[in-house]
Amino acid sequence: MMAHATRRRLPIQAVAGTVPMILVSVGVFIIGIGASVLWSFTSSKLFPAYDFVGLQQYRRLWADARWLISVNNIWIFGLLSIACNMVFGYLLAVFMDQRIRQEDTFRSIFLYPFAMSLIVTGLVWQWALDPNLGLQQTVRNWGWTDFSFAPLVDAKTAIYGLVVAGIWQGSGVTMAILLAGLRGVDAEIWKAARVDGIPTWRTHLFIVAPMMRGAFATAFVLQCVAVVRVYDLVIAMTGGGPGIATTMPAVYVIQMITVRQNVGQGMAGATMMLLPILLVLALGGILAWRRKRKGVAA
Amino acid sequence: MSAADVAAPGATAAGPDVLAEPRGPKPRRISVGRIGLYAFLVMSAIFFLVPLYIMIVTSLKGMPEIRLGHLFNLPAEPTLQPWVDAAFRACTGRDCFGLSPGFINSVKITVPSVIISIVCASLNGYALTFWPYKGASFLFGVLVFGAFVPYQVVIYPLIIGLSTVGLFATLPGIIIVHTIFGMPILTLLFRNFYASLPVELFKAGRIDGAGFWRIFFHIMLPMSVPITVVAVILQVTGIWNDFLFGIVFAGRNNWPMTVQLNNIVNTTTGVREYNVNMAATILTAAVPLIVYFVSGRWFVRGIAAGAVKG
Amino acid sequence: MAEVSVRDLEVSFGHLKVLKSLNVTANDGEFLVLLGPSGCGKSTLLNAIAGLLDISGGQVWIGGRNVTWEEPKDRGIGMVFQSYALYPRMTAEGNLAFGLRMAGVARDEIARRVAKAAALLQIEPLLKRRPAELSGGQRQRVAIGRALVRDVGVFLFDEPLSNLDAKLRGELRVEIKKLHTELGSTMVYVTHDQIEALTLADRIAVMNGGVIQQLATPKEIYRRPVNRFVAGFVGSPSMNFVSGTVSGDGIVLADGQRVGLAGYEFAALPGEGRRAVLGIRPEQIDIRPAADGTAGMKLAVSVVEPMGADTLVWTNAGSDAVSVRVGPDASFAPGQVLDVSFQPAVASLFDAESGARL
Numbered sequence: 001m002m003a004h005a006t007r008r009r010l011p012i013q014a015v016a017g018t019v020p021m022i023l024v025s026v027g028v029f030i031i032g033i034g035a036s037v038l039w040s041f042t043s044s045k046l047f048p049a050y051d052f053v054g055l056q057q058y059r060r061l062w063a064d065a066r067w068l069i070s071v072n073n074i075w076i077f078g079l080l081s082i083a084c085n086m087v088f089g090y091l092l093a094v095f096m097d098q099r100i101r102q103e104d105t106f107r108s109i110f111l112y113p114f115a116m117s118l119i120v121t122g123l124v125w126q127w128a129l130d131p132n133l134g135l136q137q138t139v140r141n142w143g144w145t146d147f148s149f150a151p152l153v154d155a156k157t158a159i160y161g162l163v164v165a166g167i168w169q170g171s172g173v174t175m176a177i178l179l180a181g182l183r184g185v186d187a188e189i190w191k192a193a194r195v196d197g198i199p200t201w202r203t204h205l206f207i208v209a210p211m212m213r214g215a216f217a218t219a220f221v222l223q224c225v226a227v228v229r230v231y232d233l234v235i236a237m238t239g240g241g242p243g244i245a246t247t248m249p250a251v252y253v254i255q256m257i258t259v260r261q262n263v264g265q266g267m268a269g270a271t272m273m274l275l276p277i278l279l280v281l282a283l284g285g286i287l288a289w290r291r292k293r294k295g296v297a298a
Numbered sequence: 299m300s301a302a303d304v305a306a307p308g309a310t311a312a313g314p315d316v317l318a319e320p321r322g323p324k325p326r327r328i329s330v331g332r333i334g335l336y337a338f339l340v341m342s343a344i345f346f347l348v349p350l351y352i353m354i355v356t357s358l359k360g361m362p363e364i365r366l367g368h369l370f371n372l373p374a375e376p377t378l379q380p381w382v383d384a385a386f387r388a389c390t391g392r393d394c395f396g397l398s399p400g401f402i403n404s405v406k407i408t409v410p411s412v413i414i415s416i417v418c419a420s421l422n423g424y425a426l427t428f429w430p431y432k433g434a435s436f437l438f439g440v441l442v443f444g445a446f447v448p449y450q451v452v453i454y455p456l457i458i459g460l461s462t463v464g465l466f467a468t469l470p471g472i473i474i475v476h477t478i479f480g481m482p483i484l485t486l487l488f489r490n491f492y493a494s495l496p497v498e499l500f501k502a503g504r505i506d507g508a509g510f511w512r513i514f515f516h517i518m519l520p521m522s523v524p525i526t527v528v529a530v531i532l533q534v535t536g537i538w539n540d541f542l543f544g545i546v547f548a549g550r551n552n553w554p555m556t557v558q559l560n561n562i563v564n565t566t567t568g569v570r571e572y573n574v575n576m577a578a579t580i581l582t583a584a585v586p587l588i589v590y591f592v593s594g595r596w597f598v599r600g601i602a603a604g605a606v607k608g
Numbered sequence: 609m610a611e612v613s614v615r616d617l618e619v620s621f622g623h624l625k626v627l628k629s630l631n632v633t634a635n636d637g638e639f640l641v642l643l644g645p646s647g648c649g650k651s652t653l654l655n656a657i658a659g660l661l662d663i664s665g666g667q668v669w670i671g672g673r674n675v676t677w678e679e680p681k682d683r684g685i686g687m688v689f690q691s692y693a694l695y696p697r698m699t700a701e702g703n704l705a706f707g708l709r710m711a712g713v714a715r716d717e718i719a720r721r722v723a724k725a726a727a728l729l730q731i732e733p734l735l736k737r738r739p740a741e742l743s744g745g746q747r748q749r750v751a752i753g754r755a756l757v758r759d760v761g762v763f764l765f766d767e768p769l770s771n772l773d774a775k776l777r778g779e780l781r782v783e784i785k786k787l788h789t790e791l792g793s794t795m796v797y798v799t800h801d802q803i804e805a806l807t808l809a810d811r812i813a814v815m816n817g818g819v820i821q822q823l824a825t826p827k828e829i830y831r832r833p834v835n836r837f838v839a840g841f842v843g844s845p846s847m848n849f850v851s852g853t854v855s856g857d858g859i860v861l862a863d864g865q866r867v868g869l870a871g872y873e874f875a876a877l878p879g880e881g882r883r884a885v886l887g888i889r890p891e892q893i894d895i896r897p898a899a900d901g902t903a904g905m906k907l908a909v910s911v912v913e914p915m916g917a918d919t920l921v922w923t924n925a926g927s928d929a930v931s932v933r934v935g936p937d938a939s940f941a942p943g944q945v946l947d948v949s950f951q952p953a954v955a956s957l958f959d960a961e962s963g964a965r966l
Binding site (some may be wrong): 011013014015017018020021024025026027028030031032033034035036039048091092095096098100106107108109110111112113115116117118119120121124125127128132133134135137140141164168172176180183216221228229231232235239249250255257258263266267269270271273274277280281 | 422
């Protein structure tokens with residue numbers, strides 16, 4: 001009669017209801033990524049092959065000028081656009097939080113580029129920066145005949161044109177996330193700082209900003225993911241040109257597996273793209289784990 | 299900035315026409331900081347609005363007027379012809395039907411993708427929250443990881459997989475792809491939503507004798523309207539704006555509007571008709587922009603909700 | 609016959625054992641209250657009885673049936689939750705009827721039972737409203753109604769009054785008591801509020817750290833707490849504890865004064881010189897010198913707190929604070945030394961180390 005009643009149930013209906021999730025996480029994200037990494041060690045051309053060539057594809061990849069430029073570009077584009085987005089987005093958020101008139105109007109204006117396709121963004125800025133049609137010509141028509149601002153036609157500066165478009169598209173989102181973070185800060189903090197006579201900018205920088213760690217981290221991670229994935233913007237704005245000056249890893253990989261029919265090397269590039277994301281995630285994981293441990297100890 | 303509001307009260311008393319003793323509401327002053335604040339916001343707003351203004355103005359001009367280079371001028375002789383051309387006559391390669399086939403394709407892709415991905419994700423979120431079976435949290439972890447993965451890492455295996463089952467370059471194929479890549483973020487969205495509901499609601503349902511499906515359909519689904527609206531906004535804009543998956547997985551006959559737009563604009567043959575191109579661009583952006591302006595705060599909420607990772 | 613019985617119940621979350629080999633029985637028609645601070649395992653126990661969580665060992669019996677492996681709906685229970693847990697998109701009526709609809713009960717039978725429960729709880733005018741259109745008290749009535757329509761012999765309450773304000777809590781408490789008298793069903797009621805426990809219960813199980821400390825009638829728990837935890841948890845303002853050492857049939861306090869305890873029922877005779885704690889409730893102390901059959905102490909007044917109906921006088925006995933409940937008109941000055949007395953029979957004496965009653 002004293003039988004111990006342990007029963008582990010597998011809710012069959014719950015499993016049945018999540019079959020798509022099981023298929024996607026196992027089939028796409030585990031097997032798919034595994035296959036990509038696997039093929040990066042083979043000499044696959046248009047179709048997957050299974051003759052392993054060791055690190056040969058990686059050696060070729062890192063000897064390919066096109067890839068080296070891609071990597072260089074993603075760093076320039078990434079660092080500049082993320083830094084500018086964060087600073088600009090933060091300033092916008094702080095200013096938006098000053099009980100301004102027409103807040104909703106401003107918010108709509110700052111955020112609408114994000115609602116549009118990166119293809120649209122790319123085309124818009126391609127025209128705005130066109131030397132014969134865009135800003136340069138307009139300013140010259142206004143009288144400054146030697147005004148010069150056409151980054152896209154010069155291989156050295158084209159990447160900065162992409163950064164401008166990136167800021168236009170992305171800083172509104174950063175603003176929205178950081179503004180939500182600002183509004184989430186306990187209102188009594190502000191009252192306390194006011195009573196203590198701490199200048200507003202100091203309160204922002206030293207008290208409130210550290211409390212918004214979560215919002216900053218969210219905005220940062222969101223942008224990192226967007227930067228690594230950047231493809232549409234380049235295709236629409238410069239097509240990777242002039243020449244190969246603005247090509248990016250995402251563009252490189254797609255070209256490898258489509259037009260250039262060199263899957264092995266493409267997958268090597270894709271695996272390299274995965275690495276920084278893995279690093280950032282691992283770092284985040286370690287930080288979260290350490291915080292949890294500290295929390296338990298405290 | 300509100301630094302002025304915090305300034306010492308003595309500053310107020312220094313004004314010439316202030317009563318001897320402060321009384322009643324403190325006089326509001328227009329401070330330098332406040333002017334600077336609005337100046338910054340207005341300048342920023344101009345930065346964001348200029349491209350849109352240029353596009354609209356240019357799309358209403360004829361080509362001769364555009365060649366004059368007065369980008370900011372209002373059209374001298376407004377014409378809607380570029381819009382008509384963009385919609386029905388612009389050429390991609392040899393075909394000259396404008397964007398309209400792309401529009402129809404985008405609708406055919408977006409509608410089923412949005413519905414299927416949201417149904418899957420809401421079930422996932424519900425099951426993960428209330429019926430966590432062994433291994434469920436591992437699956438969820440993989441899915442969240444998938445939200446960060448560069449698409450390039452999984453695109454080729456997907457091409458191979460879909461070709462094997464004969465769905466590569468078909469409408470069902472692209473719908474499956476959108477469902478796959480929408481799943482991580484949507485599942486997260488729904489899971490966080492269901493996790494925010496009181497568990498007691500689920501317990502009450504169990505006591506009342508409802509099982510997995512009945513609790514979902516009778517209790518959870520009717521409560522999920524707000525989060526579903528957010529998910530619909532997120533998915534409609536996301537899928538409509540997609541370019542990469544469309545060009546890779548949809549196949550020539552199903553190319554969405556974004557791909558056709560890029561083909562029309564970046565086609566190298568013939569004279570560049572900027573007015574037609576800009577009209578085409580506005581037409582492509584129209585659907586997400588309408589969603590954005592109609593949904594307003596919901597859109598912002600979607601970003602914030604979608605952004606809260608884990 | 610709807611007796612609820614838990615035998616050797618074990619519940620663990622991961623490696624953490626929340627309940628260890630727990631036994632408790634609520635007799636047919638009994639109102640059993642599970643009382644304890646948050647995290648003591650009382651809600652876990654209730655959820656285990658309801659079948660809402662997987663147990664790791666032991667059995668649950670309801671109405672003479674082993675329901676350990678039964679689904680919650682098949683256990684013959686109704687449950688009321690702290691957050692009401694009303695289905696927000698259904699009307700009050702829909703909420704009451706939902707369980708019956710799920711069970712496939714005939715339409716007119718559903719209508720009959722809903723009408724009966726609504727009449728009993730006086731919520732007929734509210735039946736067409738959504739939960740959002742109801743006040744807190746009305747919501748909890750509907751939630752109770754949802755349990756009533758199930759026509760079961762056992763009702764489980766999980767802190768049902770905690771989300772209500774003080775006034776409503778008092779009203780609904782009376783209502784639940786009336787309901788129990790009318791229905792005569794078994795009720796298991798979880799709360800952290802000792803007033804609710806004392807007013808409602810036939811028997812109270814005081815829990816702490818996943819263990820039932822004492823299972824007894826409210827009176828017994830109030831008068832003869834088995835250990836310091838129960839003594840301190842039940843009663844408001846809470847019991848005073850004064851430490852000292854046992855000497856003969858009395859106790860010597862830290863400041864040297866001896867308090868005789870002639871008349872106290874020792875559970876077992878404590879050894880001479882054993883360190884002990886004397887527990888006296890504030891209302892058991894009289895401000896008058898010791899006479900026949902009472903024990904006397906000297907207390908120095910520190911703070912006086914008038915509370916309307918009565919006044920609480922905070923005093924010191926050695927290093928321990930002692931509160932004394934006196935009439936509303938009494939007035940004392942800080943520093944004043946009072947001669948007080950109490951009946952040893954109603955006091956409690958605990959071991960200083962283990963906290964067990966001596």
